[in-house]
Amino acid sequence: MFQNRFFRRAAALVLTLALAAAAALPGLAAYPMPIQTASETEAVYLFNADTGKTILAQNADQQQYVASLTKMMTALLLLESGKDLNGEVTVPTAMTQEFKDIQNANGMTAGLRIGETVRRIDLLYALLVSSANDAASVIAYDVGGSVLDFVRQMNARAAELGCTGTNFTCAHGLFDYGNVSTAEDMARIAAECYKNPTFVQVSGTAAYTMPATNLHQNERTINSTNPLTDTGSEFYRSYIKCVKGGFTTLAGRCAVAFAEQGGHTYGLVILHADNASLYTECDQLLDWAFESFSDRPLVDTQTELTTVDLTKCRAQPTAALYAAAPVSGYGHADDVVSYAFDLPESIPATVKNGQKVGTATVYLDGYEVGTVDLVTHAEYISDFRTDSKATLLLLCTLVVILGALTVLTLAAGGGSLNLRRRKRRH
Incomplete structure (x- = not known):
């Protein structure tokens, strides 16, 4: 015993x-990488978004330039600011030099102009669907009061989320200098974004119509820069719910995607990928996840x-x-x-x-x-109960024996008495 x-x-x-050791090491890959990535320096982080469990990790803790994935934090701060998304913002004169810098860097824009009045929700769609850098800067000014103060908020929020390898220097990621993160950190930021239904809806949109404004007389249609949400693309997957991509020369191709199927959700971050292989790898890794994991009886x-x-x-x-x-x-x-x-x-x-x-x-x-x-699955009888039964049975047996002996004794005594009486008569 x-x-x-x-x-x-x-x-x-x-x-x-x-279990304590497993909890203390959340960044360790649980499974071997199922594909050969195009580059050994490429960073990959695949995780179960329902549990936070790390599924695959390659160079996930190494700092990389993150290009337009930066815009996820910009979107998150706007959504968390409490500002009315249907409210309007006027592009300030303070954006003049910022817009010139974006233009000189050949960055993607929504064609915003100084003095133009736009709704915040339209800025959010421009930010996440067409990856418009000018929309990011206007959001930064609107939420933070200045781009510099907004960047401080970005870094503070990253620290709150547990990011240890992240440093933002701008709201859009177009300028690489010092704007770095890790695949694991970006997964933390992306997971927080994914909790917001508006973020999921907007980032999963393939095309959006920007309404006319005071400086744009006609509606404009903006299209997603990511083929994973394009139904006509060879890379399209119906289970992908939202995605954000990015590219600069130093950052290479980057992507964050969330995929949901059968009640289970995975998040995927890829940094510094080859231009030709990024979306193929996204599909291969997410396909592998849904094929390799399933509901099964445990007990x-x-x-x-x-x-x-x-x-x-x-x-x-x-x-x-x-x-x-x-x-x-x-x-x-x-x-x-x-x-x-x-x-x-x-x-x-x-x-x-x-x-x-x-x-x-x-x-x-x-x-x-x-x-x-x-x-x-069975009854276990107490010794006391067993012993009591045995004792009772023994007592009953003794009583019966004593009773029988008494009867025999009485019978024998009665016979002897009758014999003496008969002798006296004779």
């Missing part, structure tokens, strides 16, 4: 330490999970415990199922069949899936 208790406690301790109700020590039961020193209900989970075929048990050190017999004794928390590859009750 002591050995069983010792080994159970030791196993629980090992499991606790293993049934007929397999013994553990035991608990019994007291007052010499015949059976332990009771086998089973899950009261089946447990399923979503994961890879190679994921290991483990348990953390919440049990008393021992329980006294009698224990009824189906009695709840404790609980088991089920983990799949170190991530908690759920908790299930642990019950018995």
Whole structure:
């Protein structure tokens, strides 16, 4: 009994330490890279957006230029500012030099003009759909009061999200100098963006009509720069819900995508990719994720999970415990199922069949899936109850024997008396 208790406690301790270690190392890749990326310096980070679990990581903690992926933070700060998205903003004169710098860098624009009045929602669509750099700068001025103060807000928000390798120097990412992050940091920012339904809707839009303004008499249609959301593209995937791409000479091709299928969501970040391979790799990695992970049974109700020590039961020193209900989970075929048990050190017999004794928390590859009750599949009789029955049976037997002896004695005594009486008569 002591050995069983010792080994159970030791196993629980090992499991606790293993789970703590897994939680402390969230950036480690859980699985080998299923494809050969075009460049060894390319950064890749694929994660389960529902649980935060790292699926794949390559150079994920190395700083890279992030180009227009910067605009995700710009969008996030606008959405978190509380400003009315249907409210209007007038492009200030202070944007004159900023617009010239964007033009000189051959950056994408929405054709905004000084003095033009536009709605914030239209700026957001221009920012995320066509990756307009001028829209990013106007948003920065509107939310931060100045581009410089807005950049400070960007870096402060990144730090709040746990980003340790990120430094923003502009609101759009067109200017590379010092504007860096890591694939893992960008995943943190992207995951926060994905929580906002407006961000998901806007960034998943393939084309948007900008309404006429005081300086643009006609409507304008802006188109997504990303083929992953283009139904006519060879790279299109129906499960991709939102995406943001980017490119500069130093940053190379960059992309963030979120894909949802069968109730499960993945986020993917690729930095410093080759121009020709980026979207192929996006498709390959997301296809692999949905093909390699699935819902599967983890625990049934007929397999013994553990035991608990019994007291007052010499015949059976332990009771086998089973899950009261089946447990399923979503994961890879190679994921290991483990348990953390919440049990008393021992329980006294009698224990009824189906009695709840404790609980088991089920983990799949170190991530908690759920908790299930642990019950018995047999009745374990107390020694006291057994001994009492035996004692009662013995007493009953003795009573019967004594009764029989009494009857025999009385019968024998009666016969002897009759014999003496007959002798006297003679």
